[in-house]
Amino acid sequence: MSNINETEIATLGEFGLIDHLTKGLEMKNDSTLKGVGDDCAVISNGGGDTCTLVTTDLLLEGIHFDLTYCPLKHLGYKAAVVNFSDVYAMNGTPRQITVSLGISKRFTIEHIEQLYEGIKLACKTYDVDMIGGDTSASVTGLLISITCIGEGQKGKIAYRNGAADTDLICVSGDLGAAYMGLQLLEREKAVSKNSQKDDFHPAFEGHEYLLERQLKPEARKDVIEELASLGIKPTAMIDISDGLSSELMHICKQSNTGCLIYEERIPIDYQTACMAEEFNLNLVTAALNGGEDYELLFTVKLSDYEKVASMHKVRIIGRITKPEYGCLMQTRDGNEIPLKAQGWNAFG
Amino acid sequence: MSNINETEIATLGEFGLIDHLTKGLEMKNDSTLKGVGDDCAVISNGGGDTCTLVTTDLLLEGIHFDLTYCPLKHLGYKAAVVNFSDVYAMNGTPRQITVSLGISKRFTIEHIEQLYEGIKLACKTYDVDMIGGDTSASVTGLLISITCIGEGQKGKIAYRNGAADTDLICVSGDLGAAYMGLQLLEREKAVSKNSQKDDFHPAFEGHEYLLERQLKPEARKDVIEELASLGIKPTAMIDISDGLSSELMHICKQSNTGCLIYEERIPIDYQTACMAEEFNLNLVTAALNGGEDYELLFTVKLSDYEKVASMHKVRIIGRITKPEYGCLMQTRDGNEIPLKAQGWNAFG
Numbered sequence: 173m174s175n176i177n178e179t180e181i182a183t184l185g186e187f188g189l190i191d192h193l194t195k196g197l198e199m200k201n202d203s204t205l206k207g208v209g210d211d212c213a214v215i216s217n218g219g220g221d222t223c224t225l226v227t228t229d230l231l232l233e234g235i236h237f238d239l240t241y242c243p244l245k246h247l248g249y250k251a252a253v254v255n256f257s258d259v260y261a262m263n264g265t266p267r268q269i270t271v272s273l274g275i276s277k278r279f280t281i282e283h284i285e286q287l288y289e290g291i292k293l294a295c296k297t298y299d300v301d302m303i304g305g306d307t308s309a310s311v312t313g314l315l316i317s318i319t320c321i322g323e324g325q326k327g328k329i330a331y332r333n334g335a336a337d338t339d340l341i342c343v344s345g346d347l348g349a350a351y352m353g354l355q356l357l358e359r360e361k362a363v364s365k366n367s368q369k370d371d372f373h374p375a376f377e378g379h380e381y382l383l384e385r386q387l388k389p390e391a392r393k394d395v396i397e398e399l400a401s402l403g404i405k406p407t408a409m410i411d412i413s414d415g416l417s418s419e420l421m422h423i424c425k426q427s428n429t430g431c432l433i434y435e436e437r438i439p440i441d442y443q444t445a446c447m448a449e450e451f452n453l454n455l456v457t458a459a460l461n462g463g464e465d466y467e468l469l470f471t472v473k474l475s476d477y478e479k480v481a482s483m484h485k486v487r488i489i490g491r492i493t494k495p496e497y498g499c500l501m502q503t504r505d506g507n508e509i510p511l512k513a514q515g516w517n518a519f520g
Numbered sequence: 521m522s523n524i525n526e527t528e529i530a531t532l533g534e535f536g537l538i539d540h541l542t543k544g545l546e547m548k549n550d551s552t553l554k555g556v557g558d559d560c561a562v563i564s565n566g567g568g569d570t571c572t573l574v575t576t577d578l579l580l581e582g583i584h585f586d587l588t589y590c591p592l593k594h595l596g597y598k599a600a601v602v603n604f605s606d607v608y609a610m611n612g613t614p615r616q617i618t619v620s621l622g623i624s625k626r627f628t629i630e631h632i633e634q635l636y637e638g639i640k641l642a643c644k645t646y647d648v649d650m651i652g653g654d655t656s657a658s659v660t661g662l663l664i665s666i667t668c669i670g671e672g673q674k675g676k677i678a679y680r681n682g683a684a685d686t687d688l689i690c691v692s693g694d695l696g697a698a699y700m701g702l703q704l705l706e707r708e709k710a711v712s713k714n715s716q717k718d719d720f721h722p723a724f725e726g727h728e729y730l731l732e733r734q735l736k737p738e739a740r741k742d743v744i745e746e747l748a749s750l751g752i753k754p755t756a757m758i759d760i761s762d763g764l765s766s767e768l769m770h771i772c773k774q775s776n777t778g779c780l781i782y783e784e785r786i787p788i789d790y791q792t793a794c795m796a797e798e799f800n801l802n803l804v805t806a807a808l809n810g811g812e813d814y815e816l817l818f819t820v821k822l823s824d825y826e827k828v829a830s831m832h833k834v835r836i837i838g839r840i841t842k843p844e845y846g847c848l849m850q851t852r853d854g855n856e857i858p859l860k861a862q863g864w865n866a867f868g
Contacts, residue, residue: 213651217565
């Protein structure tokens with residue numbers, strides 16, 4: 173490796189690095205409808221009614237997961253589901269995945285079987301076929317690289333850049349629980365280190381929801397299906413992997429809009445609220461920036477208000493504004509404060 | 521990580537592990553035409569004339585590449601090209617790739633720019649679009665996971681299982697050079713370790729072809745185009761990444777045939793032959809099992825003999841036989857010996 177100028181990657185961060193490396197990329201194939209910059213790339217299938225959606229996620233031991241508390245079966249399930257979530261976020265249907273694994277010597281065949289059990293269960297649950305991959309030894313640790321192929325209907329694909337002034341901002345499920353689950357797991361891991369092995373019992377009772385949100389998240393297939401049955405096509409959509417603030421700012425930046433959301437409208441489960449109090453963490457910050465919720469954030473036309481308001485699993489949290497207003501949150505006391513993207517950064 | 525039965529992965533090897541993990545996989549989507557077990561998976565695109573091809577390759581530092589002698593730009597080029605090669609091996613055209621990187625702290629932005637330069641150059645050379653990926657910090661080393669999406673014409677896709685008795689066995693280019701290039705690089709690395717930094721000059725003169733085959737291989741787009749222009753559809757095809765023996769045995773196993781190839785027909789460059797002599801290595805073993813040639817191995821109907829014989833870059837090396845004959849090579853002295861798959865094994 174030659175000795176060249178040394179600019180640490182942390183100075184750019186993940187999104188900065190991707191922007192830097194992919195700026196000015198030219199697309200040569202007519203079939204490439206959308207390249208870098210959305211939840212999936214979009215490829216046209218000749219003259220047919222469908223498009224192919226492609227997304228990929230890399231999970232590395234020591235960076236994205238900790239096998240001290242993450243069971244391999246859950247890890248496999250999550251690794252697949254986070255990819256499905258990206259396809260749903262385009263208003264598409266996941267169909268196939270490839271699974272590549274790098275495996276160090278400390279893993280046995282039985283370990284990899286557990287991991288695969290989780291991947292297979294996710295495929296079964298979401299009707300997805302495992303069609304290939306690559307498997308190799310690794311020097312250290314486990315790595316999982318999954319690519320998901322999905323199907324979208326031409327004219328129904330939801331991009332990040334389609335939001336417009338007066339659109340309603342909607343979010344499915346609730347936010348911040350996966351982050352609180354992670355805090356809980358990290359605390360119990362620290363406690364376990366300081367105690368004798370035999371007398372340690374992690375304090376997980378009453379926090380099952382938080383753990384499940386962190387260790388075995390689901391993708392919102394149900395929400396996509398309900399939107400379709402109500403005849404709603406989101407004007408823009410993204411899945412919440414890095415936190416609500418960060419994702420909403422992606423939509424606003426790519427749509428060239430501003431936004432106003434209401435703190436009191438952000439959906440939060442009571443277990444998340446209790447845990448935030450126990451940890452003395454700011455609940456709204458956790459909900460805005462916690463990440464790994466894998467809920468859907470989308471915008472709809474104002475004329476779809478009644479339809480979307482009828483959806484039990486979806487809450488309207490604000491509206492899209494003109495770009496000059498910026499990205500704002502109205503707090504419970506009536507102040508308007510700028511949103512900040514403090515989402516998770518692997519190079520932080 | 522729970523403490524479960526411990527069967528070392530090396531007991532199965534790479535292919536054994538994949539077979540073990542993917543046996544009994546059921547495909548649920550009508551669009552999945554071919555899953556695990558060929559150079560690419562094949563997905564139908566609704567009613568259109570084309571299919572989508574999908575392949576993925578994982579390259580890990582310390583396992584697949586050594587940055588002591590592999591320039592990052594070459595590495596990027598090779599990482600992309602080996603995926604294109606898998607698409608050509610289906611008689612298809614690579615169209616898009618996703619690129620996922622895991623990057624440890626010793627890498628700077630400039631390093632990753634060099635890697636990307638190589639990937640971009642490969643994309644430009646082969647008319648492929650880079651459409652996405654994932655980028656993350658890693659605990660140690662560099663990893664590259666590339667997925668390639670290709671296009672195939674229905675009815676023209678070449679699988680591994682289509683060879684039949686009397687078909688001709690053909691191979692493009694020449695074999696064993698990439699392996700000899702690797703031996704050379706490893707030798708010079710060892711010599712460099714034992715010498716003062718300032719007075720070391722690697723002895724690469726006259727071996728440029730071997731180094732290029734190892735460090736910057738090309739995929740045989742030209743051969744696929746020539747086959748198309750001659751109106752030849754291979755009955756079976758595979759790219760030679762693990763060595764001729766191993767790949768030919770994949771074709772025979774999946775086609776339920778035997779084969780007979782002739783030692784004297786195996787194409788070998790004179791630089792490869794000279795280097796084998798210098799290293800006192802068996803030349804034919806290197807050509808049969810060296811790997812990383814990225815040439816195409818394919819079979820054609822006997823009736824295509826004249827057409828295929830007219831191709832300057834392709835040599836007919838033998839013929840497909842009935843399964844009961846097994847996989848044989850006739851040596852220069854007229855003996856018939858069984859082929860053995862001694863290809864590279866990442867878990868070896």
